[in-house]
Amino acid sequence: MINVRLFDLTTLLFGVASVNYVAALYGKRDTLARIGTWICVAAAVVSTAALGVRWAESYRMGIGRIPVTNLYESLVFFAWAVNLFYLVVEWKYKNRTFGAFVMPIAFLTMLFAFTNESSIQPLVPALQSYWLHAHVITCFIGYAAFAVSAGVAAMYLLKARREESKTPGGVVGLFPSSKALDDLVYKAIIWGFPFLTAGIITGAAWANYAWGTYWSWDPKETWSLIVWLVYAAFLHARITRGWHGKRAAILSIAGFLATVMCYLGVNLVLSGLHSYGGS
Amino acid sequence: MADDKRSQSPMDKVWNLFTSLKLAITLIIIMAVASIFGTVIEQNQPIEKYRQFYSDATIRMLDALNLFDMYHSWWFLLLLVLFTVNLSCCTLDRLPRVVKVVRNPKTRLDDGLEKTLPLVDRWKKKGSLQAWAEKYAEVVGGAVGKPLVTQNSETLHLYAERGVVSRFGVYVTHLSIIIIFIGAIIGNVFGFKGYANIVEGQSVRSIPTRGGSRPVDLGFEVRCNRFAVSFYTDQFGNPTQQPKEYASDLSVIENGREVLRKKIVVNDPLQYKGVWFYQSSYGPAGGASARVRVSSANGGPVADLSFHAGQQVEIPGYGTITGVDYQQDYRGFGPALLVVLKKPGGQATEFWLLQGRPDSDRQRQDPYFLSFGGLSQAYYTGLQVARDPGVNVVWLGCALMVLGIIIAFFMSHQRVWVRLTPAADGRVEVVLAGSASRNRLAFERKFEKIQDDLKALAV
DSSP states (O other), X not given: OHHHHHHHHHHHHHHHHHHHHXXXXXXXXXXXXXXXXXXXHHHHXXXXXXXXXXXXXXXXXXXXOOSOSSHHHHXXXXXXXXXXXXXXXXXXXTOSTTXXXXXXXXXXXXXXXXXXXXXXXXXXXXGOSTHHHHHHHHHHHHHHHHXXXXXXXXXXXXXXXXXXXXXXXXXXXXXXXXXXXXXXXXXXXXXXXXXXXXXXHHHHHHXXXXXXXXXXXXXXXXXXXXXXXHHHHHHHHHHHHOOOHHHHHHHHHHHHHHHHIIIIIHHHHXXXXXXXXXX | OOOOGGGXXXXXXXXXXXXXXXXXXXXXXXXXXXXXXXXXXXXXXXXXXXXXXXXXXXXXXXXXXXXXSGGGSHHHHHHHHHHHHHHHHHHHHHHHHHHHHHXXXXXXXXXXXXXXXXXXXXXXXXXXXHHHHHHHHHHHHHHXXXXXXXXXXXXXXXXXXXXXXXXXXXXXXXXXXXXXXXXXXXXXXXXXXXXXXXXXXXXXXXXXXXXXXXXXXXXXXXXXXXXXXXXXXXXXXXXXXXXXXXXXXXXXXXXXXXXXXXXEETTBOEEETTEEEEEEEEEEOSSOEEEEEEEEXXXXXXXXXXEETTOEEEETTTEEEEEEEEESSSTTSOSEEEEEEEOXXXXXXXEEEETTXXXXXXXXXXXXXXXXXXXXXXXXXXXXXXEOTTHHHHHHHHHHHHHHHHHHHHOOOEEEEEEEEEOTTSXXXXXXXXXXXXXXXXXXXXXXXXXXXXXXXXX
């Protein structure tokens, strides 16, 4: 299948980009990071093409459907969204050091996808719905934003520790100021939060249309609520109680761990209605 | 406000507790952590299932904590109630203040206000105070909004604002949560959720509900005319094991008349008078039955029979027939039925009827011959049945929630003040100040632009 070959190429590009960004940090060579950016752009083109080709191939097989319906597809879609989100951040903040912390997330996701069944399977009746598109796309844009936030939060923690000990320079010296990082941790979450909210709502609407109940406390639903609550706590703590810096960064990382649990852990560890990842 | 702790009445203390954000954040985190238990311990399973995983002592303990049905337990509901009360109190506490601030904006930049603002600049210009005010009002009007001009003795004040609605985004979001809860309560009190297994050709009128209360009388009947499963085909056109569609052909019958007919599939339910029917499961109803046609050797068909395995049927004026075995592929000839034929006073004979060769039984050279028309399996369709009069209230809440979040996070209340006073040296002293409730970096750039534009002006 051409699409799978293209995704394999994407994996390779993400890997090379990650190495470039990390090497650029340690070697303090901006050229490497600049190359990393172009590789990310190339990866964005290749992975977007791969999604399109996979979509088209599913039509040629007579089971035409959007390519976001099993674990493999959701992983590559997540990595695709992380990459795009990252490029926007890099372009807006004019700083390439984020790449060393965000691109490995995309790369590891693709590596994990690589170990999963990649063939195009027809949709089971439960997934044959237009709600699928709205639900999956909103959820994964939210997840991608949270991934970026957590990557930047990790950068913040390193940077803040360095600033406290007042030893400038080194790899961390290249990071944006801790104030800018702290701001980005928050910015990524205020983008992710409405998308997650919309993702939960479209999921509820779909469940109501398919099963006659919009909320049944199944593990996936419950974990999405947990993620939502963690970020709601983050936003309240930050806006009204002035939680900045370290505590906010730790909450962002906790929120992303809950997101990973919601996305993968529920399917791999627990059982429930969203069983696509279990097999 | 200086709160004297000792003079607080108990009512004040309760009020202060429920209007505190500390309580809100604490409750949110407790709900998040508590919710994890219900995902780790499978909910509402039969006791036998729990015995496989837990000891009797553990089961007693988990049961005492309601952890087998925790999302409906008293303590989880209490958490939700506390959360709602907290949310309502915070709103009642803060919303009036915000309304007051919004309705009575500080339109004059005094010294006290000036000290609290992040962006302030001042300069002096020669010329008439009135003329400068008019010029400045035009620039500020273009950047933020038409300013309100007020005069206080010699001083002229300009005040402009935009995006005041962003102050209410958070309250819209909070209100939406309460609306969703109200919708859920309406659904729980006035609606029902049930299920119905209907055998093909039969109908139901009363629906057993989940939770075991009395069955609900629909006031009309629902009949399953037919149920069918179809499967995907592989690239050669052969059927695979992957189901493509579960479909039930349903009729709604009211006062003996069919008022509605629809084929429902998963993700496409039937709705009548507020009751929804969802395709949920299916299964075989009874054993399969074999279809056998009896024909006269020198004429047409005499009778069409349908019988289950082992069932004896009579062919009038000929004998009795019993189906005893069925093979999907009998010696490479395809599906076949093994029958036992017994004529009055004669020996019982046993022979195979091939579905693919309807004339094969002519070889017995009897007055009648039999042909096997295949097996029929009757199915029942399993439907989820629900009536939820609160669901639209829930959707209203959901829409408001998304709207509220977008307003709260992506809109900003921007305010700009200009104060013009005659200075001692005869010039005009100008003070420009601004603030934004959100996205301050972007506002800083905007403020700098206003600053430059104002300074570049000449009278």
